[in-house]
Amino acid sequence: xxxxxxxxxxxxxxxxxxxxxxxxxxxxxxxxxxxxxxxxxxxxxxxxxxxxxxxxxxxxxxxxxxxxxxxxxxxxxxxxxxxxxxxxxxxxxxxxxxxxxxxxxxxxxxxxxxxxxxxxxxxxxxxxxxxxxxxxxxxxxxxxxxxxxxxxxxxxxxxxxxxxxxxxxxxxxxxxxxxxxxxxxxxxxxxxxxxxxxxxxxxxxxxxxxxxxxxxxxxxxxxxxxxxxxxxxxxxxxxxxxxxxxxxxxxxxxxxxxxxxxxxxxxxxxxxxxxxxxxxxxxxxxxxxxxxxxxxxxxxxxxxxxxxxxxxxxxxxxxxxxxxxxxxxxxxxxxxxxxxxxxxxxxxxxxxxxxxxxxxxxxxxxxxxxxxxxxxxxxxxxxxxxxxxxxx
Numbered sequence: 128x129x130x131x132x133x134x135x136x137x138x139x140x141x142x143x144x145x146x147x148x149x150x151x152x153x154x155x156x157x158x159x160x161x162x163x164x165x166x167x168x169x170x171x172x173x174x175x176x177x178x179x180x181x182x183x184x185x186x187x188x189x190x191x192x193x194x195x196x197x198x199x200x201x202x203x204x205x206x207x208x209x210x211x212x213x214x215x216x217x218x219x220x221x222x223x224x225x226x227x228x229x230x231x232x233x234x235x236x237x238x239x240x241x242x243x244x245x246x247x248x249x250x251x252x253x254x255x256x257x258x259x260x261x262x263x264x265x266x267x268x269x270x271x272x273x274x275x276x277x278x279x280x281x282x283x284x285x286x287x288x289x290x291x292x293x294x295x296x297x298x299x300x301x302x303x304x305x306x307x308x309x310x311x312x313x314x315x316x317x318x319x320x321x322x323x324x325x326x327x328x329x330x331x332x333x334x335x336x337x338x339x340x341x342x343x344x345x346x347x348x349x350x351x352x353x354x355x356x357x358x359x360x361x362x363x364x365x366x367x368x369x370x371x372x373x374x375x376x377x378x379x380x381x382x383x384x385x386x387x388x389x390x391x392x393x394x395x396x397x398x399x400x401x402x403x404x405x406x407x408x409x410x411x412x413x414x415x416x417x418x419x420x421x422x423x424x425x426x427x428x429x430x431x432x433x434x435x436x437x438x439x440x441x442x443x444x445x446x447x448x449x450x451x452x453x454x455x456x457x458x459x460x461x462x463x464x465x466x467x468x469x470x471x472x473x474x475x476x477x478x479x480x481x482x483x484x485x486x487x488x489x490x491x492x493x494x495x496x497x498x499x500x501x502x503x504x505x506x507x508x509x510x511x512x513x514x515x516x517x518x519x
Contacts, residue, residue: 129250129512134243135505139229139498142242143222146231152206152270155183159205163187163264166245170252174262177281179274184266186278188285191248192256192515196287199448199515200261201244202467203295203482204268204275207233213492228495235484239496239504240295243483247508256515261289268467271311271432275467279474291445294468295482297489297496298460300503302449303480305461307360308436308469310399311390313429314339314410316374319421320383329381330417330424333374336385339426340369342409343389350402358394359461365393365402366463388431392465395438435469437478445479452510453481453503462486481507 148159160176167174167189174189187205192198210219210232217223219232229239244262251260263282266274282289296303316336321329347367354364367389374385391399400407410426417424439459440446450456464486471478483500 129509131506131509134246134508135502138242138246138501138505141246142238145238145242146222146233147220149220150206151209152267156205156266157185160185160187170249172252177277186266186274187264188281189262190259191251192259194287195258197290198259198261200263200289200292202263202292203237203241204265206266206269208269208490215492227498229498230493230495232494234496235297235494236489237296237482239484239501240482243504243508250512254512254516257517258515260515261286265467272434272467272470275470279470283474291448292471292476292478293449294466294478294480296466296480297482297484297486298480299485300453300481300483300500300507301457301460302446302453302455303460303462304439304443304446306437306466306468307392307394307463308434309390309392309465310433311431313388313431315427316385317424318382319424321381323379323381330420331381332385333382335413335417336374336387339410340387342406343367343369360394360463365391365397367391393436395436434465435473437469437472440477443477445477449479449481452507
């Protein structure tokens with residue numbers, strides 16, 4: 128069996144290697160994938176890529192143990208958010224240990240979990256497993272969970288049915304059974320340029336876009352008022368924010384183009400497109416209004432992502448399994464961030480979220496994971512191996 132302290136040491140070493148790969152979502156993750164393939168290959172573990180359309184990024188899927196149903200998937204994403212403009216006090220892509228914390232981009236979200244799984248892989252490979260462990264590492268989670276659908280299809284098509292999926296997002300090594308969904312949209316408004324003193328000769332894309340954004344602000348306030356007080360989420364109900372705005376070229380030119388993006392985060396049971404029905408109607412009416420004046424003007428709304436929520440699963444097998452391994456007897460938990468867990472659940476799997484670190488440290492400058500969290504994760508992995516060598 129695994130010595131948890133030894134595994135924690137090995138996992139921290141592996142975390143340093145993973146952090147050194149800059150896998151910001153806008154860039155490729157293939158160098159990290161090649162590293163994992165090499166690690167697995169040295170252990171005689173076969174793996175396969177599930178690439179994106181142009182081959183610049185890839186998911187990775189590997190199985191250890193018998194080709195049998197009832198295995199467990201350890202799932203995590205390889206990409207990280209940008210560090211641009213953040214005030215880091217050390218190189219974000221060099222693991223730094225300061226007192227009881229490990230600093231670096233992705234330490235918490237979520238290469239700490241990947242490092243634990245990979246550090247335990249030699250032990251998985253050496254054990255006589257009764258049930259398989261599957262490693263499922265994805266790309267582009269941070270920009271809309273874009274890589275996971277193809278990975279999940281590959282799991283469904285090629286693997287004996289797993290009994291549980293453990294998604295290792297940061298939860299302080301506590302079982303989480305619910306998360307919000309996220310739908311994101313890009314809105315492009317085209318106007319007609321003219322001198323800003325001659326508003327009758329043009330149409331400002333910025334002014335038109337502000338009308339649409341104003342309706343989204345009103346919708347966000349209404350959603351907050353309508354939130355269910357019994358909801359386990361914080362904030363309680365659906366939330367909407369405009370995250371990006373870019374429009375215009377000069378103060379004295381009616382803007383030709385304005386682009387803005389927004390996301391809507393919904394608890395289980397709420398349908399994003401139904402919530403946004405009035406907004407879509409307003410965008411369509413504004414499109415017709417602009418085109419009536421200038422045929423080259425108009426409004427387009429493009430959906431960029433639609434990640435389903437994770438609904439708590441009554442008597443969920445994955446949650447019960449993770450709680451046993453984590454020694455977790457706490458209350459049911461839900462998180463407001465979106466994750467790939469909802470996509471696995473939508474495909475019919477029993478899913479739980481459980482991983483080292485706190486979401487409070489994710490996406491921040493000087494992101495960190497506590498060493499104590501890595502040690503808890505190592506103890507979890509040790510008990511995980513024990514469970515897989517037991518008879519089902």
